[in-house]
Amino acid sequence: MDSPAQNKQPMAGLTLAALGVVYGDIGTSPLYTLKECFGPHLGIAPTQENVLGILSLVLWALILVVSVKYIAFVLRADNKGEGGILTLMALARRHVPARVGWPLLLLGLMGGGFFYGEVVITPAISVLSAVEGLEVMTPAFKPYVLPLAVVVLTALFLIQRHGTASVGRLFGPVMMVWFASLAALGVHGIAQNPEVLYAINPYWGVHFIAEHAGLGFLALGSVVLAITGAEALYADMGHFGRRPIRLAWFFYVLPALALNYFGQGAVILADPAAVSSPFFHLAPDWALLPLVVLATLATVIASQAVISGVFSLTRQAVQQGLLPRMSILHTSEMEIGQIYIPIVNWALLVSVIIVVAGFQSSSALAGAYGIAVTGTMVITSLLTSTVALRNWRWPALLVLPVLAGFLVIDVPFFAANALKIWHGGWLPLVIGFMVFMLMTTWRRGREILLERLSEQAIPLEGFIEGIEAYPPTRVEGTAVFLTSTAKGLPHALLHNLKHNRVLHERVVLMTMRSVDDPYVPEEERVKVSRLSESFWRVEAYYGFKETPDVHDxxxxxxxxxxxxxxxxxxxxLSRETLVSTDRPGMARWREKLFMWMGKNSLRATDFFQIPTNRVVELGAVIEL
Incomplete structure (x- = not known):
């Protein structure tokens, strides 16, 4: 279901905007996909039979994975118009028993970890592959490729804090020109060797796999590069809605990509030496420099899309209690989705620069790219099928064949990329595992912390009755006690009464709650209940796309x-001092990791935007 805000915007404008954001990653894949399919690491000879086989695999991967799986199936799994792997996880867990919900949670967190791994590699491989076009012009530019890529990437991350609202208006038109150029270059190549169009027949792909056995399986690890970015279709659904994404794909993006890949195949057949960079060999000499500039712009836009995506995913993880509180800044007064998270931005910049300096070429990075993407594809198939079975009430006789069909494609892609672990594939796995461990540790740590607090909690009802019957000294004004749970007496209230021996004439117990929906209707935002003459309870609810604000x-x-x-x-507020112990819960090293994350999390006063001059913090020691 598209949001009301989307419905009010012209469809043409939304479709153009979707071109700029949704299809940046998959739209720059022609820069390196066929180059890697015929790379020296595979040793596939650029014969007519092999070229047609690879082209057929690429085309049908685009059709089956992107068109059928994501566009027709996964986009149906929206949470009030929003998409993304964590949204899918929340939907899948909504109607399942607890014993099934826990594995689904782990799958969702693994998918989130894979996404972070992909985000580190996408800007590096995209920008490097574009700037490497300078080498096609003349080998004299080779020493400048790496420094230029680092400069472009650094500039990209430096502008994040200023927001992308102004330059974002150019994304759609630039990508429109980019896809038009892809199509034009493709037609130019096909005209020289029209026989490449035979690859439309899936026979050539099946024949290639059958004839080459193990080598054909390994080739899938490079073919999958053509569909990197497919997950963005689902993750960005909340910005544009289903229909603009589908229109842009079927009427513009898919034809342009297919034509360009076929054009590259034609160039390789005409000149086998062109496998070193078939994309740039499509262009005449006079167009090379403008094409490098356009390709660099397109890869910067693709990188911007995944950076914005990781900001959104991080905010969602924070709101759902999967990561500690962080500083989240809004960079646009008009667009709620324009956010900037400093710590994530700088961590990404450092990681991307290290990756570029370490791998030094797009070909070397291709070995690292793919395993995170295909891992997320497998997880998406499992979670979406769960949603279809439990949420949409589809019969198992329909869901199981659909799931089997997707896994028949996803699992071989993942397995082929798993063989590249020692050639760089370890990188996204390490990043994904680190993020997964942080998320699971923070979530489990919060659960244990709440359990420890509940053990020490005093029943609220009896306490209020006693206070009203035998009141302590009361002072003027209102005291608001922020508490993470509605059960029991807040520790800050107990400590205030114990040490100061006074109580305000009006006491409000305020709890901020996150829900699995992106937005909470204004009329359902705040619930106020009166507990006694002087005690009130306030519960405020926020969606994962919203920012809590005490003023509101x-x-x-x-x-x-x-x-x-x-x-x-x-x-x-209660400021807990955590102490690691041998009590059952988590391993000691995870307890210490949780304590470190807690110390470095954003203070509640800043996260909830509480006036700092009105805050009193009271300490409490909690044994984990």
Whole structure:
């Protein structure tokens, strides 16, 4: 279901915008896909039979994986218009028992980890492959390729804090020119050798796999480069809706990609030496420099799309309690999705520069690329099939064959890429494992922390009755105690009463809750309930695409009869000092990792935008 905001925008404008954001990654794949399919590491001779076989595999991978799986099937699994691997995980767990929900959670977190691994490699391989076009012009440019790629990537990450709203308007038109150029270059190549069109017949792909046995299987590890970025179709659904994404794909992107790949195949048949860089050999000499510039712009746009995607995924993980609180800045007053997360941005910049300096060429990086993408593809198939079975109530007799059909494609792609682990494939796996470990440790640590707090909690009902019957000294004003759970007495309240021996004349227990939906309707945002003459409870609900704000909560409370005078209100927070112990829960090293993450997380006052001059923090020691 498309959001109301999307429905109000012209379809042509949304489709053009989708070109700029959704298809940047998959749209720059022609720069390196066929180059790697015929690379020296595979040793596939550029004969007519082999070229037609590879082209057929690429074409039908685009049709079956992107058109059938993602466009026709996965895009149906939306959460109020939003997509993405964590959204899919939440949907899959919504109607399953707890014993099934836990494995689905682990699958979703693995998919999220794979995405981070992919994001580190995408800007590096894309920009490098574009700048390497200078070498086709003249080998004299070779020493400058690496420094120029580093400069372009550094500039890309430096502009993130300023937002991309202004330059973002150029993304659609630039990518429109890019895809038009892909199509034109493809037609130019096909005209010289029309027999490449025989590759439309899937026979050539099947024949290639059958004839080459093990080598054909290995080739799948390079063929999959043609569909990297397919996950972006689903992740970016919330920005554009299904229909613009589908229109852009079927009427513009898919034809342009198919024509370009076939044109590259024609060039390879005409000149086998062109396998060193078939994309740039498609262009006449006079067009090489403009094409390198256009390709660099396209790869920067593709990189920007995945960077924005990782910002969105990180915010969603924070809101769902999978990562600690971080500073999240909005870079646009008009677009809620334009955010910037400094720590993620700088971590990505350092990682990408290290990767570029370490691998030094797009061909070397191709070995690392693919395993994260195909791993996410397998997970997406499993989670979407669960959604179809449990949420959409499709019969198992329909879901199981569909799942089997997808896995017949996904698993061989993943297995072929798994063989590249020692040639760079370890990189996204290491990154993915690190992110997975951080997410699972933070989530489990929070669960244990809440368990420990609950053990020490005093029942709220009996406490309030006692306070109202035998009141302590009361002072003017309102005290707001932020608590992560609605059960039991907040530790900050207990410590305040114990040490200061006073209580404000009005006490509000406020809990911020995250939900699995992207947005919470305004009328459902805040729930106010009166517990006694002087005690109130406030529960505020936020979706994973929203930013909690105490000021907004206070405004909503006033509409329900609970009016705050901010200058007479104090906010009390509990600051827990964690101590690692031998108690059952987590391994000691994970407890220490959780403690480190907690120390470096954003303070609650900043995350919830609480006025710092109205905050009182009270400490508590908690044994994990």
């Amino acid at each position: 909560v206070i405004t909503d409370c006033a509409k329900q009869g609970l009016v705050f005078e901010l200058m007479e209100t104090s906010f009390f």
